Amino acid sequence: MIAVGWRRTRHKSPLVERVPLWRGVLAWIVALVVFFPVLYIFVTGFKSEQNALGLPPTIIPTTDGGFPLSFPFTTENYAAILAPERNFVSFFTNSVLTVAASGLLVMLMAIPCAYALSWKRRGQNRDILFFFLSTKFLPAVGVIIPLFVIARDLKLIDQPITLIIMYTSMNLPIAIWMLRSFFDEVPKDVLDACQVDGANTRQELFSVALPMITPGLVATLFICSIFAWNEFFFALNLVATRAATVPLFMIGFETSEGLFWAKLAAAGTMAMLPVVVIGWAAQRSLVRGMSMGAVK
Amino acid sequence: MALSAPAANATRIPILSGLFDWVRGNLLLAPALIYAIVITQAPFLLTIWFSLQKWNLLRPENSRFNGIGNYIDLFQTDEFVSALINTVALTASVVLISLVVGLFYAELVNHRFPGRGIVRTLLITPFLVMPVVGALGWKNMLLNPIFGVLDWLITSLGGPRVDWFAQFPLPSIIIIVIWRWAPFMMLILLAGMQALSDEVREAGRVDGATAMQEFRFIVLPHLRRYMQLGILLGTIYVLSEFDSIAMTTQGGPGNATMNLPYLIYRTVFYSYDVGHAAAMGVVVVVLTFIFATYLIRMLGRLMEGNR
Numbered sequence: 024m025i026a027v028g029w030r031r032t033r034h035k036s037p038l039v040e041r042v043p044l045w046r047g048v049l050a051w052i053v054a055l056v057v058f059f060p061v062l063y064i065f066v067t068g069f070k071s072e073q074n075a076l077g078l079p080p081t082i083i084p085t086t087d088g089g090f091p092l093s094f095p096f097t098t099e100n101y102a103a104i105l106a107p108e109r110n111f112v113s114f115f116t117n118s119v120l121t122v123a124a125s126g127l128l129v130m131l132m133a134i135p136c137a138y139a140l141s142w143k144r145r146g147q148n149r150d151i152l153f154f155f156l157s158t159k160f161l162p163a164v165g166v167i168i169p170l171f172v173i174a175r176d177l178k179l180i181d182q183p184i185t186l187i188i189m190y191t192s193m194n195l196p197i198a199i200w201m202l203r204s205f206f207d208e209v210p211k212d213v214l215d216a217c218q219v220d221g222a223n224t225r226q227e228l229f230s231v232a233l234p235m236i237t238p239g240l241v242a243t244l245f246i247c248s249i250f251a252w253n254e255f256f257f258a259l260n261l262v263a264t265r266a267a268t269v270p271l272f273m274i275g276f277e278t279s280e281g282l283f284w285a286k287l288a289a290a291g292t293m294a295m296l297p298v299v300v301i302g303w304a305a306q307r308s309l310v311r312g313m314s315m316g317a318v319k
Numbered sequence: 320m321a322l323s324a325p326a327a328n329a330t331r332i333p334i335l336s337g338l339f340d341w342v343r344g345n346l347l348l349a350p351a352l353i354y355a356i357v358i359t360q361a362p363f364l365l366t367i368w369f370s371l372q373k374w375n376l377l378r379p380e381n382s383r384f385n386g387i388g389n390y391i392d393l394f395q396t397d398e399f400v401s402a403l404i405n406t407v408a409l410t411a412s413v414v415l416i417s418l419v420v421g422l423f424y425a426e427l428v429n430h431r432f433p434g435r436g437i438v439r440t441l442l443i444t445p446f447l448v449m450p451v452v453g454a455l456g457w458k459n460m461l462l463n464p465i466f467g468v469l470d471w472l473i474t475s476l477g478g479p480r481v482d483w484f485a486q487f488p489l490p491s492i493i494i495i496v497i498w499r500w501a502p503f504m505m506l507i508l509l510a511g512m513q514a515l516s517d518e519v520r521e522a523g524r525v526d527g528a529t530a531m532q533e534f535r536f537i538v539l540p541h542l543r544r545y546m547q548l549g550i551l552l553g554t555i556y557v558l559s560e561f562d563s564i565a566m567t568t569q570g571g572p573g574n575a576t577m578n579l580p581y582l583i584y585r586t587v588f589y590s591y592d593v594g595h596a597a598a599m600g601v602v603v604v605v606l607t608f609i610f611a612t613y614l615i616r617m618l619g620r621l622m623e624g625n626r
Contacts, residue, residue, distance in 0.1 A: 163559060165601075166362035224347075287459065
């Protein structure tokens with residue numbers, strides 16, 4: 024499509040050359056400033072509540088907080104958040120379950136669909152692709168009211184299946200567009216060779232095409248997991264306690280009158296870390312997912 | 320046998336039999352397509368229907384068809400009009416400033432220097448952080464007027480103490496949302512920069528272009544398509560911004576940071592006013608689709624150019 028992008032094999036361009044030292048230093052300074060809020064949330068989780076409010080901000084964990092910018096390291100906040108009465112583990116398990124189940128459902132529907140759209144060239148393909156695109160651009164607030172009313176009438180409020188259904192529909196268009204763009208990259212000769220050998224569609228898909236796009240498959244699953252894990256709006260409106268996911272756990276800190284920043288930071292770290300790590304691993308595919316495969 | 324029964328029935332009704340044949344000929348496509356229609360299109364049609372009703376969940380006995388009455392009501396209430404203005408202001412400033420900041424990030428990492436991979440990873444991280452956590456972190460640890468890092472920095476440099484969410488509520492939200500979206504713009508623009516062929520840049524250098532001229536006359540024009548793509552995608556997503564408002568100001572003080580998604584949420588779940596909330600939902604969808612139409616056209620052109 025419009026770009027070649029970062030492939031791992033991209034040749035080293037002679038023009039993208041080393042630049043003067045100050046440009047590298049500037050890039051590092053900007054990156055550290057941009058990253059600071061994340062770092063600060065992370066380290067604050069290991070402070071005592073009192074130290075969490077201390078200024079100037081401390082960022083180096085030590086045993087006694089003896090030198091500048093350092094604080095005494097403690098894991099008491101993690102212990103407090105993970106204590107049985109706060110139920111964090113149940114929120115976390117719900118998130119894992121919801122993300123995994125919706126990821127599986129998305130893949131079950133998106134793989135055959137993307138394969139058909141990529142390999143069986145027909146006039147209707149374009150319309151179907153753009154239909155999926157338009158469903159992605161339908162804002163959640165445009166559908167939430169009927170969904171809430173229907174879920175209420177069907178007694179589906181606060182059931183895990185409700186969020187699984189919503190996250191599947193939210194990620195389905197992304198997965199179809201991404202997977203199609205990966206299938207498009209499989210050389211045409213490979214498929215032609217299969218057909219000469221008399222392979223049927225199923226054999227083509229499972230023994231030839233899918234193995235060739237395994238990295239793309241993993242990337243797509245990662246991208247879908249990131250969006251589902253972080254999703255807040257549907258969770259807030261459609262589940263309450265039984266099926267509540269990690270973002271809902273964080274609401275407790277929105278209203279807190281006492282300043283429980285260290286506990287907020289510990290919970291926030293556990294909430295964001297899984298997906299930040301997955302995102303780092305999938306960063307080369309992130310833009311492809313967000314742009315529906317248009318930018319590679 | 321179980322499968323052939325509906326087929327036999329369907330053949331009697333032309334539309335159904337046509338549909339059935341289509342599904343049978345498109346078994347690979349059908350599940351995803353049917354799922355998307357049922358879960359997204361059907362609720363949206365219901366939203367339109369609800370928006371024409373006078374319907375409060377607390378007083379269902381007063382429900383009646385209200386035509387475009389809800390829409391007329393909306394444009395006569397200050398709350399809706401100010402939310403509409405806030406939505407446009409928030410979206411426009413976030414998207415445009417993110418684009419400029421993202422361009423800056425992209426230009427920084429589009430050259431080789433020690434640790435470039437790590438710098439790029441650090442720069443995209445805000446986009447990965449759970450928005451709810453990011454907003455809470457900003458609200459408390461950075462923008463708190465007493466214990467916040469930003470105010471500490473400003474006051475130690477001799478500046479005034481700023482109560483961000485009280486004095487500059489909407490700009491504070493905008494800062495948080497830009498922090499999240501600038502990395503996304505960087506990713507799109509970086510892909511654009513790396514697609515620029517070396518020959519073109521080289522030709523510029525041979526002709527004696529300075530680094531500034533090269534950027535202004537070669538890189539920027541080339542990036543135009545990518546900027547359009549970033550603006551359209553950014554607009555579509557930021558129009559629905561909800562998390563950062565829910566976690567910080569909840570629309571306040573007054574209605575200073577109330578945008579349409581948050582107002583819809585409040586109208587349904589605090590006032591139980593389904594009719595008016597649905598009408599606002601339709602307004603957001605219409606706004607979104609103005610931009611989505613451009614985007615779809617653009618992606619269509621890109622697709623054709625590629626085939």
